[in-house]
Amino acid sequence: MLADAIRPHLSDSCTIDVLFPQGVDPHSYRPVPSDVQRLQRADAIVFNGLHLEANMESMFDFLSTQKPCISIAQFVPKSKLIPLDEHVYDPHIWFDILLFGQAGKQLADSLAKALNPALASPNTRFIDSLIQLDLFLRQSWAKRSKPDKSICSVHDAFSYYCRAYQLTQMSLQGVSTTAEFGVYEVDAMVEFLVKNNIRVAYTEVHSMAKTMKAVQLGCRQRGHAISIGPPLLTDAPAPGNNPGNHWPGMVLENSRILLTPIPYD
Numbered sequence: 001m002l003a004d005a006i007r008p009h010l011s012d013s014c015t016i017d018v019l020f021p022q023g024v025d026p027h028s029y030r031p032v033p034s035d036v037q038r039l040q041r042a043d044a045i046v047f048n049g050l051h052l053e054a055n056m057e058s059m060f061d062f063l064s065t066q067k068p069c070i071s072i073a074q075f076v077p078k079s080k081l082i083p084l085d086e087h088v089y090d091p092h093i094w095f096d097i098l099l100f101g102q103a104g105k106q107l108a109d110s111l112a113k114a115l116n117p118a119l120a121s122p123n124t125r126f127i128d129s130l131i132q133l134d135l136f137l138r139q140s141w142a143k144r145s146k147p148d149k150s151i152c153s154v155h156d157a158f159s160y161y162c163r164a165y166q167l168t169q170m171s172l173q174g175v176s177t178t179a180e181f182g183v184y185e186v187d188a189m190v191e192f193l194v195k196n197n198i199r200v201a202y203t204e205v206h207s208m209a210k211t212m213k214a215v216q217l218g219c220r221q222r223g224h225a226i227s228i229g230p231p232l233l234t235d236a237p238a239p240g241n242n243p244g245n246h247w248p249g250m251v252l253e254n255s256r257i258l259l260t261p262i263p264y265d
C-alpha cells in the first residue's frame with residue numbers, strides 16, 4: 001500500500017523494493033536474513049508505523065542511525081489518527097484514501113529532500129483520482145440505510161474507512177490479527193448481528209473462515225440467518241492479477257464486495 005502511495009510522486013529513476021511478499025500479514029511478519037540485507041542495501045527505508053510492523057521496530061530504530069527511516073504515519077495529523085488508548089493509534093490508515101494519499105505525497109517529498117531533490121515528481125493527477133474515488137464511495141454509501149451500513153469482520157481494520165463513510169464496525173479480534181479471541185467474542189458478534197438485523201459477516205484474506213462459521217451457526221440458533229461474505233482485503237493488496245492488487249484498488253475492491261447485496265438463507 002505504501003509503495004503504491006509514494007510511487008506516483010517519485011521519478012522513474014527511483015527503485016522501490018517492497019519488503020513484504022505479496023499478500024503477507026504485516027502484524028505478524030518476522031524479517032528473514034535476506035530482508036536484513038535488503039534493508040541494509042537501501043538508501044532509505046519507509047514504513048507504515050503506528051506499530052503495524054510490530055516485529056520490525058527495533059530494526060528500524062537501529063537503521064535510522066545510518067540512513068533516512070521515515071514512517072508515513074508521521075505525515076498524518078495526530079488529530080486525524082484514531083486513538084486506541086492514550087498513546088496508541090489504529091495503524092490501518094490506508095483505508096482513509098485522502099489521508100493516506102496526502103501523507104504518501106508528503107512522504108515522497110521528504111524522501112526526495114533527504115536523498116536527492118531530483119527524485120521528486122509530484123503527481124496532482126494521482127491525488128485528483130483519489131479525490132474522485134473518495135467522492136464516488138461517499139455517494140455510494142450515502143444511498144444505503146441501516147442496517148446495510150455496517151462491516152462485521154474478523155479484525156478491526158476498517159475504522160478509518162467506517163469514519164470516512166459513516167459506517168459501523170464490529171470485529172472478533174480487535175485491532176491486530178495476532179490477538180486471541182474465543183467464545184465470548186463470537187457471542188458478542190452474534191448478539192450484534194441479531195440485534196441490528198445484519199445479514200452478512202465477512203472473512204478476511206488473512207483469517208480462517210471457520211471462525212465466521214461459528215458466528216453463522218450462533219446466529220442460526222437464534223433464528224437469524226446470515227451469509228458469510230467473500231474475504232475482504234485488509235492488510236495487504238490482493239496477490240497476482242486479482243482485483244484489488246494495488247492501493248487504492250484494494251479499497252475499491254472491498255467497497256464493491258461490501259456494496260453488493262448477498263442473499264442469505
Ligand SMILES: [Zn+2]
Nearest residue numbers: 157175177235
Ligand atoms: Zn490489520
